[in-house]
Amino acid sequence: MKILVPVKRVFDYNVRVRVRSDGSGVELANVKMSMNPFDEIALEEAVRLKEKGVATEIVAVSIGVPQAKDTLRTVLAMGADRAILVHATDDVQQDIEPLAVAKILAKIVEAENPQLVIAGKQAIDNDMNATGQMLAAALGWGQGTYASALEVSEGAALVTREIDGGLQTLRLKLPAVVTTDLRLNQPRYVALPAIMKAKKKPLEEVALATLGVDIQPRLTVLSTVEPPKRQAGVKLHSVDDLISKLKNEAGVL
Amino acid sequence: MSVLLLAEIHNGHLQKDMLARALTALAPLGEVDVLLAGQNCNQAAEEARHLKGVAKVSVADDASLLHGQAEPLAALIKSVGAAYEHIAAGATAFSRNVLPRVAMMFDVMVLADVTCVKNAETFERPVYAGNAIQTVQSHDRVKIFTVRTAAFSPAGQREGEAAPVESVPVPVDPALSVWVEDKTIVSERPDLTSAKIVVSGGRGLGSEENFHQIAALADKLGGAVGASRAAVDAGYAPNDWQVGQTGKIVAPELYVAVGISGAIQHLAGIKDSKVIVAINKDEEAPIFQVADYGLVGDLFKLLPELTEKIG
Numbered sequence: 158m159k160i161l162v163p164v165k166r167v168f169d170y171n172v173r174v175r176v177r178s179d180g181s182g183v184e185l186a187n188v189k190m191s192m193n194p195f196d197e198i199a200l201e202e203a204v205r206l207k208e209k210g211v212a213t214e215i216v217a218v219s220i221g222v223p224q225a226k227d228t229l230r231t232v233l234a235m236g237a238d239r240a241i242l243v244h245a246t247d248d249v250q251q252d253i254e255p256l257a258v259a260k261i262l263a264k265i266v267e268a269e270n271p272q273l274v275i276a277g278k279q280a281i282d283n284d285m286n287a288t289g290q291m292l293a294a295a296l297g298w299g300q301g302t303y304a305s306a307l308e309v310s311e312g313a314a315l316v317t318r319e320i321d322g323g324l325q326t327l328r329l330k331l332p333a334v335v336t337t338d339l340r341l342n343q344p345r346y347v348a349l350p351a352i353m354k355a356k357k358k359p360l361e362e363v364a365l366a367t368l369g370v371d372i373q374p375r376l377t378v379l380s381t382v383e384p385p386k387r388q389a390g391v392k393l394h395s396v397d398d399l400i401s402k403l404k405n406e407a408g409v410l
Numbered sequence: 411m412s413v414l415l416l417a418e419i420h421n422g423h424l425q426k427d428m429l430a431r432a433l434t435a436l437a438p439l440g441e442v443d444v445l446l447a448g449q450n451c452n453q454a455a456e457e458a459r460h461l462k463g464v465a466k467v468s469v470a471d472d473a474s475l476l477h478g479q480a481e482p483l484a485a486l487i488k489s490v491g492a493a494y495e496h497i498a499a500g501a502t503a504f505s506r507n508v509l510p511r512v513a514m515m516f517d518v519m520v521l522a523d524v525t526c527v528k529n530a531e532t533f534e535r536p537v538y539a540g541n542a543i544q545t546v547q548s549h550d551r552v553k554i555f556t557v558r559t560a561a562f563s564p565a566g567q568r569e570g571e572a573a574p575v576e577s578v579p580v581p582v583d584p585a586l587s588v589w590v591e592d593k594t595i596v597s598e599r600p601d602l603t604s605a606k607i608v609v610s611g612g613r614g615l616g617s618e619e620n621f622h623q624i625a626a627l628a629d630k631l632g633g634a635v636g637a638s639r640a641a642v643d644a645g646y647a648p649n650d651w652q653v654g655q656t657g658k659i660v661a662p663e664l665y666v667a668v669g670i671s672g673a674i675q676h677l678a679g680i681k682d683s684k685v686i687v688a689i690n691k692d693e694e695a696p697i698f699q700v701a702d703y704g705l706v707g708d709l710f711k712l713l714p715e716l717t718e719k720i721g
């Protein structure tokens with residue numbers, strides 16, 4: 158069984174991004190970029206399924222700027238067999254909307270014919286939490302979002318999902334789309350030799366134009382501003398002080 | 411203008427507080443039609459039709475809609491929603507699961523976590539873990555979005571006659587998924603996203619047993635219990651207690667963070683709290699940069715003392 162894993166190149170989660178003073182967006186030009194953490198979890202899950210003998214091939218796809226090749230190299234080092242970069246823009250500041258990403262992924266799925274797509278639940282930059290669901294709709298497939306456990310057998314996937322108030326288990330008919338939550342697994346550490354070896358693995362580049370997908374944005378970002386800042390308050394020295402402040406000053410008790 | 415608002419029913423109960431808050435958030439768009447999907451929704455419909463801002467309640471009654479599976483629910487919203495200009499819902503796991511699917515069926519974008527409806531096509535939403543707020547304009551025919559309800563106050567009761575209730579036809583279930591089970595905890599505590607007081611614990615608690623001390627303080631205050639990702643990952647607290655960028659967004663009057671360092675991802679979920687209290691032994695912990703009141707010290711000494719002296 159073939160598994161497709163979409164991975165997005167995003168700002169590193171340890172970085173504090175800065176909003177440009179003219180309100181035109183956040184500054185991404187000289188920021189450390191990494192693989193979206195949820196996609197790392199997706200890839201790890203695919204690799205585990207391959208190690209168990211359930212999956213036979215893992216194909217990773219990234220859509221965006223040419224620099225996403227670096228991300229795909231890491232993905233290959235982690236255990237993907239092949240990678241595809243869909244070159245959709247040259248501008249590191251341009252985010253491709255989930256609707257367009259899902260349509261592009263649907264084209265790749267048609268060509269590659271995987272039985273399972275494992276995506277991240279959300280990209281930590283746009284925080285949209287949409288692409289996996291949109292892809293499932295585009296393909297007419299079932300979806301198992303926010304997975305914290307996954308079992309794949311012939312023709313079906315058993316997905317345990319993190320829902321409001323607890324957990325839900327669904328059995329999905331394959332092919333299907335699954336999106337990962339934080340508890341699904343702990344991604345492995347990639348050692349240097351793996352990264353070197355991965356340089357020999359195939360990384361195909363696809364021009365957007367060959368796919369015939371319209372990526373014209375549906376949203377215009379009118380402005381990007383910093384949220385109101387919270388002020389650091391006071392440090393107190395005793396529980397009694399705290400209770401008194403909460404009662405008399407803040408009025409919340 | 412016409413707005414369809416998806417309501418939620420858990421175990422037969424309307425999530426009324428969230429619906430009422432969503433109504434306030436959507437008020438700039440005028441009155442809304444509420445869609446209820448499930449089985450035996452009469453009680454829920456009865457509650458919904460009395461809320462201020464509701465023009466009509468549409469009820470879809472079918473076994474396929476009982477567990478919130480995205481495929482049948484999306485098919486329903488596609489058929490009911492075709493007549494609307496806006497389709498909205500609270501920003502919960504339930505809605506975030508289904509609305510993007512609906513959006514693709516309409517060939518439109520979806521917006522997650524809207525914090526302000528400025529006008530019919532302009533919305534505010536946080537991005538980059540809440541480090542930036544975007545104002546976006548949608549060019550789509552149907553605007554589909556989820557709203558963060560925590561920061562809005564609930565709409566009151568409707569004056570005069572209750573809104574009409576109608577039943578809507580349910581499309582054939584695409585049968586792409588089979589529900590196996592739900593493991594949910596029915597709690598006496600208030601809901602995290604609407605609680606007036608939230609007490610959260612982090613990795614500093616050290617164990618599941620110790621985490622009970624967080625719950626003890628929350629119970630004494632009549633509040634909800636939250637947790638950091640690290641506390642959830644370590645198994646001290648269940649998944650759905652996670653507060654933050656990729657968990658629940660809270661906006662209580664009082665947020666108490668105990669043994670939580672204050673990572674960006676955690677702060678993203680608590681920024682709208684009115685008053686933040688932090689208890690941490692590390693004076694340099696970033697949580698103190700956003701806390702109104704900080705207690706530097708050992709939580710195992712301070713937390714029991716606070717619980718004992720409060721109330």
Ligand SMILES: Cc1cc2nc3c(=O)[nH]c(=O)nc-3n(C[C@H](O)[C@H](O)[C@H](O)COP(=O)(O)OP(=O)(O)OC[C@H]3O[C@@H](n4cnc5c(N)ncnc54)[C@H](O)[C@@H]3O)c2cc1C
Nearest residue numbers: 612613614638639640654655656657669670671676691709
């Ligand atoms: C993709 C992604 C998404 C994430 N989403 C979220 C999210 O939604 N929510 C979230 O919370 N995190 C999230 N995180 C994780 C986040 O980055 C932090 O790792 C996490 O919030 C840390 O949790 P913590 O503060 O409990 O643990 P730590 O950072 O380990 O802090 C523990 C704190 O406890 C204090 N402490 C220890 N012992 C005592 C004691 N005896 N008395 C007093 N204080 C004590 C320490 O001084 C320390 O400050 C996410 C991370 C990623 C990569």
Ligand SMILES: Nc1ncnc2c1ncn2[C@@H]1O[C@H](COP(=O)(O)O)[C@@H](O)[C@H]1O
Nearest residue numbers: 163164220276277279280285286287288
């Ligand atoms: N540009 C992209 N390239 C590849 N995968 C993407 C891209 N954007 C989103 N995805 C996938 O979709 C998931 C959810 O992203 P989003 O819907 O943008 O929050 C991510 O975790 C990725 O798996």
